[in-house]
Amino acid sequence: MFRSSARRGAAVLLSAAALATLGACGAAPDQPAAGDGAKGKAQPATAASAADLGGMDALVAAAEKEGQLNVIALPPDWANYGEMLKAFQAKYPKIKVSSENPDATSADEIAAVKSRKGQKRAPDVLDLGIAFARSGAGENLFAPYKVTAWDKIPASQKDADGRWYNDYGGYVSIGCDAAKIPTCPQTFADLLKPEYKGKVALNGNPTKSGSAFGGVYAAALANKGSFADIQPGIDFFGQLRKSGNFIPVESTPATVEKGETPISIDWDYLNAGYAEQFKGKGVDWKTVVPADGVYAQFYSQAINKDAPNPAAARLWMEFLYSTQGQNIWLGGHAHPVLLPDMTQAGTADKDAVTKLPQVQGTPSFPASTELDKAKAVLAEKWDKALS
């Protein structure tokens, strides 16, 4: 019975795809390009690099011909994405960028890719949490594409086939309103002090929010845990909850401004952003990356395999990994993935680099299996430890 329903489902999908194809034919301007492709050059939809299309100029031309780029889940106040969209639009005015649902989650993005398969409104490019980048690649949802700067991305931060690669990231940090807190905590151990009663918050629920999950992971590292063992982090927050230091309210710009979350564990680029946002509003927001729990995490970029605007999608990727794009993230206090290389080459924005919160040591990343295990343990144990 289920199998036959599945088949019926497949039939519906097929007919939907057929309709979408018809729609695409109706929108015809792409069709002549298919003819060009047959003569030698690759199609934008299958190009695995700019060179496949005949270089950057050809890519720009193809993208401008499409004239449209659909992005999703890019909050303007997150790691300078607002500036990123503006700069792209300024550089390629012929391409209209439509930004959908800025506050969507990674799961929402994947759902949009699946449910809009074949539609013109489907997202072209995705900004994903690493777990979703991996699982999406496993489900064959992404087009392999290697940007010009591909070789400079460290091997541990990209899929070997180019289906996803890390873009920007940051460290778990402790933000603190120095106008209200006499001595700001510097480490996770500090957070247990009685003076911080009712003051420590996370950016969301760690079973849902990536940054809150990072906070628990970092706390685990600070308390003799490891990438393979997140339990000490859960226990740490359980202890914070029992002592009354931890407040479960989700820290947002609103709660920070209101002073309800005077100490907030969050990505350093968000915390550092709050400092500028609330300067002169009675909030003196200081950000520190705790030395006892250094945990970095990067987000990843991927191209929808069925992107309605495949060339624009690839051009967007090239833009993100250009010096200009990487510096825009840097301006948002995030660590762009090419920062080490750009520092060497002297192309990194020095002002922005000096403004980054100080970090000791180099980041290391959990393996896929370790990450999966940590999440399973967290989903199982978090409620109990906190309630």
Next chain:
Amino acid sequence: MSAPTTTPHREGTAGGTTPRRRRRGPRTWLAALPLLVFTGLCFGIPLGAIAFGAVTRTDPDTGATRATGEHLARSLQGPYLGSLTGSVQLSALTALIATLLGVLIAQALVTSRSAALRSAALTASGVLANFGGVPLAFAFIATAGISGVATQLADLTGLGWDLYSFTGLTVVYLYFLVPLMVLVTVPALDGLRPQWREAAQNNGATALQFWRHVGLPVLAPSLLGGFVLLFGTAFAAHATAAALVGGSVPLVTLKIADALSGNVLTGQENVALALGLDMILIAGLVMAVYLPLQRRSARWLR
């Protein structure tokens, strides 16, 4: 002559009524058709999709879908079970308190002679009953949160007040549940006829006896109906709780949101659907208690 004329006439009447009766059935049914189609489409399809997703799994590699009880089993274990019981507890408690408070307020309104008070209170209830979600959560954070105005002025923290707890959430829920109860109870109390009370008084009954033997038995089903409505409202609430307590008060709606749309857990969608099915079953059970009683009260309150 008369016989043949009457007989056809009789047959005519009989024939006239029977088809009319027969036709009346389909006709009324036709009138309800839009509603039935609407219900079938808007409730049936999602319900079918939830049920289908809850008991099947599609392998991402092969694309084959097969039946499995795994998701339902998982939805009834560990933290998922905890969130279901947490939701039932919170909903039952808040619905119970709101029912009591709501009835007392509604009775005060019904017996009050001031028409202005009555209309003002009902209008306010109508507004407040629909005040929920993140705005409500933030209103409470600003008022009764740790650095909230009321908390600072009255030193509520010293008195053991914590907005971000089960108790805090109960108070926040009451904020929209009590007005809702007032709205649904006032008509029922209006239906309680003064003659019944007068009759009881004439027979020497005290106020207590009147309520014990007449008032409450007649009202019981509508009160229970109100309770069921409040339970359902509290059970389905999500945004307020999400903004206030995150994961520290386990609630099933929060768990569904985590599993369905998040940045951390992958591949949990079917468990979310199974949890949704559990919620529907619980709501169905509660309704099953309410419906037979509702039918009894309809006889009296007209």
